[in-house]
Amino acid sequence: MKRVSLDVGGGGRLMREFIAGRILPAFGNPILSELADSGLLPGGLAFTTDSYVVDPLFFPGGDIGTLAVNGTVNDLVVSGAEPRYLSFALILEEGLEWEVLDRVLRSVRKAAKAAGVRIVTGDTKVVRQGQGDKIFINTAGIGRSLARPRSGRIRPGDEIILTGALGDHTLAVMMARGEFGLSTKVRSDCAPLLFLLPLWKRGALWMRDVTRGGLATVLFELAENLPHPVLVDEDRIPLSRAVRGASDLLGIDPLYMACEGKAVIVAPKGRAGEFLRAIRRHPLGRKAEIIGRVQEKVGRPGELLLQTAAGGLRLLEPLTSELLPRIC
């Protein structure tokens, strides 16, 4: 293929190949090569960036502004850092109504306040009508490292916690697009994951937020670098009724649906119960579950396995391409 396809931005294998094949050769270094959610800098700082191009701009439970703050905040949290400062860059399309922009800015302010971060620098560009799509936002974030993720210390017996139900954000955006003649009460789960920060000091080994690519992709990234297989229990994975229904109707697998306020955490052996109780004390973590573990009995190193609700066993693969609705 001579040109960039949509899948390169989809969060799946093509994107990883792009990064490995073009980005790292261009300017790789030890910090970047970790390919973690944030770059961990010497001196105890973490640094991350994300761009936001969601369509539509507003959806139940959030908008591009709340995403722009919480997405970047969460990349810092799951990297072991306490978020402190954000940059805020706008690319606006000529002709955008001021009222729309003001609404987004209000959301940004509210989200930044809730997340305890300050916006300290930014930029504004305006492109001709037709050369953008209303608003694109980029935020970069700086945080103070509380602990470093230690995936090298993960051993059989360590358990995996998911902080809540999957897929609400993807479904909320699909509903807001008015697609498919479906309607359901769902709100994006977009939220800051600050309540997970104390777990780092308690000994959490690894965290990732469950965004593009969904749970399966995130767990695959964990499993492929471990010397022991990972086993997940399908029955334990929380799903809202709305996501269950829409995914059956459209043929989309909830394990690949993006969230914007959920994380997976690897807890050291014997401590998962304690971690789970701490998470469930917070309103955003009430539906948290221990969904799996690193183990040695079933499977081979590097494998991510799913124990199905019907009692079978199968491999979980990462997302390879954009989700599409099935038909028949």
Next chain:
Amino acid sequence: MKELRDPKAIARLLADIRDRARRLPDRPRLMEVCGTHTMSLFRHGLTPRLAEAGVEMVSGPGCPVCITPDGLHEAAIDLAAGIEDLTLATFGDMTRVPTRKGSLQTAVPAAGSRIRIVYSPEEALAEAEREPGRQVVFYGVGFETTIPAIAYVVKRAARARLRNFSVLPALWLVPPALKAVLDSDEVAVTGFIYPGHVSAVIGVEPYAFVARDYGVPGAVAGFEPGDILLAVRSVLDQSLEGRPRVALEYGRAIRPEGNPTARAVMEEVCAPFDAEWRGLGRIPRSGLRFRAKFARLDAAKKFGLSIKVKGKPLAGCRCGDVLRGVIRPQGCPLFGTKCSPDSPLGPCMVSYEGACLVHYKYGRRERKGP
């Protein structure tokens, strides 16, 4: 209906199946015709458990995206890329099928044109009604489950005398494909799992010839793991009794006589012809096209498309053999290497029900080999 996924019920059915398979002289080899059955078997991890219980499952040609020849896909691409202010609406799977002209997803539409994924053909019709200045073409692919819906929409468009709506049809019939598989003698199939929702429309009678003329047992199955295993057990019982027939194991959703209203719409709008299938070649009276009265709604005629249905598959692609059940996906030398979900060389790796994609996503732990 979580009872149909209960692990204890599943274990009991597998035990029953193991017991019956043991008592049969030859290892049973059952073909599940429908791509959604293939998907369900793998998603729930059933295929290895069936193999352990002594039953081998072979995937049949039940993926409409897979068996539609490249020429039709390329015609859809030509429409979107060549005509301005046109909407090409289709089901999601179709947009990723690779052809020599790329796929619908990567095709660059003409000025003002777009490719739109829909869940129902009515969404395409609604767009045509809303925007009389645009041409809307629905690229309609399906078996008898979907054909009535497409036929209904064609009928409504004809009645409304819509000038800007048409359908590019790729409509396939299951029973003739079953006959072609049985006649080809390449695959020793000892039983069939019939497609549950196709049967909602056509009933069970169209499969009767399989038992009567070929002596092969079969059962119509639903899509929960329990449904499929119930059907497998029934097929093995038929083999043990020496009484092949068409058992209905999805009675909660299917009437034995099917849906006469749906069939009537199909018959009113469509007529059978000898269609060319990817992999299976020409099969008599196996495809449907629109009758003369509805010819104005056939996009191929409307836009003067010349559609090449006989063509060479892309570079070494063996989807045809996979579709006929001659080889398993792992038996194709390109599987997992040159051909993968990110860079599919054939539709079996593209469609969510394509045997190769399903095997790639869920089945790679199983034995390699044809």
Next chain:
Amino acid sequence: MCLAVPAKITRLEPSGLGTVDYIGTEVKANFSLVPQAKPGDWVIIHAGFAISVMDAQEARETLRLFRELAESS
């Protein structure tokens, strides 16, 4: 080929259009292919069309069968 789900009819207009509920999600549906369907019936929905009306008695029997299978396991 057969992606379809069982859903309950929540609205059925004389035009043949309406909605179904599938575990809390409401879907627009066309009932023209099942003229015998009534509000409250369960149907099989495929590509926005109801293609079959479900049989409540058979459904109950299937559930009973599976409960027995689970118990006997």
